[in-house]
Amino acid sequence: MTSHEHYRYLASKVRADVLRMVHSGGASHVGTCLSIADILAVLYGGVLRVSAVNPDVPDRDRFILSKGHGCAALYAVLAAQGFFSGEWLGEFYRDGGKLFGHATHCGVPGVEFSTGSLGHGLSVGCGMALAAKRDGLSYNVFVLLSDGECNEGATWEAALFASHHALSNLTAIVDYNRMQALGNVAEILELEPFSSKWTSFGWEVLEADGHDVVALEKALSQTPRNKPVCLVAHTVKGKGVSFMEDSLLWHYRSPNKEELAQALAELETPE
Amino acid sequence: MRHSFIRALIRAAETDPRVWLLVGDLGFGVVEPFANRFPSRFLNVGVAEQNMTGIAAGLASCGKIVFTYSIGNFPTLRCLEQIRNDVCYHGLSVNIVSVGGGYSYGPLGMSHHATEDLAVMRSLPCMTVVAPGDPLEAEMATLAMIESPGPHYLRLGRAGESTVYPTEITFELGKAVTVREGDDVTIISTGAMLSSALEVADRLASESVRARLLSMHTLSPIDSDSVIKAARETRVLVTVEEHSVVGGLGGAVAEILAEAGLPGVVFKRIGLPHQFCSVCGSQDYLLAESGMSPERIKGLITTILQGANRPSVHPESI
Numbered sequence: 001m002t003s004h005e006h007y008r009y010l011a012s013k014v015r016a017d018v019l020r021m022v023h024s025g026g027a028s029h030v031g032t033c034l035s036i037a038d039i040l041a042v043l044y045g046g047v048l049r050v051s052a053v054n055p056d057v058p059d060r061d062r063f064i065l066s067k068g069h070g071c072a073a074l075y076a077v078l079a080a081q082g083f084f085s086g087e088w089l090g091e092f093y094r095d096g097g098k099l100f101g102h103a104t105h106c107g108v109p110g111v112e113f114s115t116g117s118l119g120h121g122l123s124v125g126c127g128m129a130l131a132a133k134r135d136g137l138s139y140n141v142f143v144l145l146s147d148g149e150c151n152e153g154a155t156w157e158a159a160l161f162a163s164h165h166a167l168s169n170l171t172a173i174v175d176y177n178r179m180q181a182l183g184n185v186a187e188i189l190e191l192e193p194f195s196s197k198w199t200s201f202g203w204e205v206l207e208a209d210g211h212d213v214v215a216l217e218k219a220l221s222q223t224p225r226n227k228p229v230c231l232v233a234h235t236v237k238g239k240g241v242s243f244m245e246d247s248l249l250w251h252y253r254s255p256n257k258e259e260l261a262q263a264l265a266e267l268e269t270p271e
Numbered sequence: 272m273r274h275s276f277i278r279a280l281i282r283a284a285e286t287d288p289r290v291w292l293l294v295g296d297l298g299f300g301v302v303e304p305f306a307n308r309f310p311s312r313f314l315n316v317g318v319a320e321q322n323m324t325g326i327a328a329g330l331a332s333c334g335k336i337v338f339t340y341s342i343g344n345f346p347t348l349r350c351l352e353q354i355r356n357d358v359c360y361h362g363l364s365v366n367i368v369s370v371g372g373g374y375s376y377g378p379l380g381m382s383h384h385a386t387e388d389l390a391v392m393r394s395l396p397c398m399t400v401v402a403p404g405d406p407l408e409a410e411m412a413t414l415a416m417i418e419s420p421g422p423h424y425l426r427l428g429r430a431g432e433s434t435v436y437p438t439e440i441t442f443e444l445g446k447a448v449t450v451r452e453g454d455d456v457t458i459i460s461t462g463a464m465l466s467s468a469l470e471v472a473d474r475l476a477s478e479s480v481r482a483r484l485l486s487m488h489t490l491s492p493i494d495s496d497s498v499i500k501a502a503r504e505t506r507v508l509v510t511v512e513e514h515s516v517v518g519g520l521g522g523a524v525a526e527i528l529a530e531a532g533l534p535g536v537v538f539k540r541i542g543l544p545h546q547f548c549s550v551c552g553s554q555d556y557l558l559a560e561s562g563m564s565p566e567r568i569k570g571l572i573t574t575i576l577q578g579a580n581r582p583s584v585h586p587e588s589i
Contacts, residue, residue, distance in 0.1 A: 120357055
């Protein structure tokens with residue numbers, strides 16, 4: 001299997017696991033998980049220097065899922081990479097389980113930082129990136145943000161800071177599916193011109209189709225210049241399941257048995 | 272207190288390379304010695320307390336012991352969620368320092384009155400809350416916080432507070448300091464009210480009332496053993512704090528006493544009223560307006576003692 005085939009396999013597995021997890025837990029946020037599945041597959045399938053065997057090694061790359069409501073996809077990719085047993089995924093959102101509906105590090109190997117309230121992750125990523133710079137360590141820090149999260153002022157506090165301190169080891173990835181909790185980004189709080197906002201904040205800005213694993217790998221593997229990198233990943237909320245794509249309903253709704261079967265049937269099966 | 276803090280921090284940083292200081296563009300005339308001595312471990316993040324706290328969490332997750340420093344409510348309330356989620360939930364060694372507890376910045380107005388911080392910080396799981404009573408306690412608290420992993424909140428006064436302790440003291444986080452022994456009444460003080468509380472004890476002593484004075488520098492975890500011991504031995508307790516009467520030291524002691532269920536205990540919270548200031552004034556002026564001058568506190572305690580010493584009607588005699 002080539003690395004690109006592996007990414008596609010991993011993304012498809014993440015999507016299938018997410019659908020099962022969200023169905024069995026009666027959870028929401030399935031659309032956002034499908035939106036980021038390819039990004040996570042490329043990160044964990046190749047870009048990130050992390051080890052399931054030794055997840056706390058000091059010079060590991062750091063990944064923060066700042067949009068913590070997409071955690072089902074994170075848990076799924078971590079399980080697929082062997083950070084913990086895939087059986088845990090069956091406990092997602094369930095009484096007595098470890099896996100909350102927003103990313104938690106508590107007892108969950110591989111989750112770098114707990115999130116759930118939007119606008120926190122980029123600041124924490126700045127701290128981690130600065131620590132690497134000042135300690136002379138070579139790890140990189142990746143923070144995955146939602147577009148709605150860019151309504152938060154704290155995100156822009158961190159954006160100012162990262163460029164001022166030339167945190168070239170920091171990459172922000174924005175899952176730009178143009179939908180947020182109550183509707184379209186353009187109708188709620190327009191972000192455009194979005195890329196030029198990051199540029200004007202002093203960031204190196206890249207754009208890619210957030211479902212094209214080749215383009216994602218290329219963008220995430222670039223050697224940065226002396227500034228932080230923002231990858232604006234153009235994505236589709238609910239990607240991969242026709243009746244969930246671009247639908248606000250699936251920010252909230254949990255698929256029933258029939259919908260789960262239909263959704264799984266639609267996924268490209270890698271094997 | 273703030274100068275004692277920075278001196279202690281510099282001393283610790285000289286031997287411990289994990290110690291960092293982050294400021295939110297405040298600290299003029301205080302933080303420069305640290306910044307000059309340890310430029311690679313000092314950071315002015317700008318006027319951005321949420322970011323400062325998140326960065327501190329990120330640094331601490333990479334093994335640093337990080338102090339965030341600002342004044343009044345800026346390093347606490349402005350970034351409360353970052354403190355709760357990013358610092359406390361992860362149990363990180365981030366030490367939040369606020370200068371200007373209570374009415375220290377009196378004439379600057381409501382925005383600069385830190386009058387609910389202890390209540391708010393005390394409610395956070397994993398957070399150790401420290402309000403030292405004098406420059407010596409501030410210094411020792413700073414060193415103790417560095418030695419103790421996890422998050423701490425350090426509430427300081429301003430500068431120029433008098434030193435209460437003539438000699439060295441034994442300082443331990445979570446253990447009250449007995450400043451003066453006595454068994455007629457216990458005054459429990461936190462933060463910079465300690466020197467006023469000592470003056471109150473002196474005034475009472477001149478009338479042959481022996482007041483025990485406890486400096487409760489740590490509000491969470493609070494030294495409940497000392498509170499219960501004092502309740503048993505002196506029966507009358509008052510708390511004195513430059514903070515709202517809601518949820519701070521008075522609230523914490525009330526919780527302990529209510530659950531201890533000791534018979535015949537008389538308790539009074541002395542603190543700032545649960546309202547915003549309506550007049551401008553210096554710290555001393557606003558404290559006096561709030562009934563917090565030493566003579567007013569002493570008068571209140573005398574009144575309480577007179578009431579407490581009246582023959583009480585026991586339920587079983589009714």
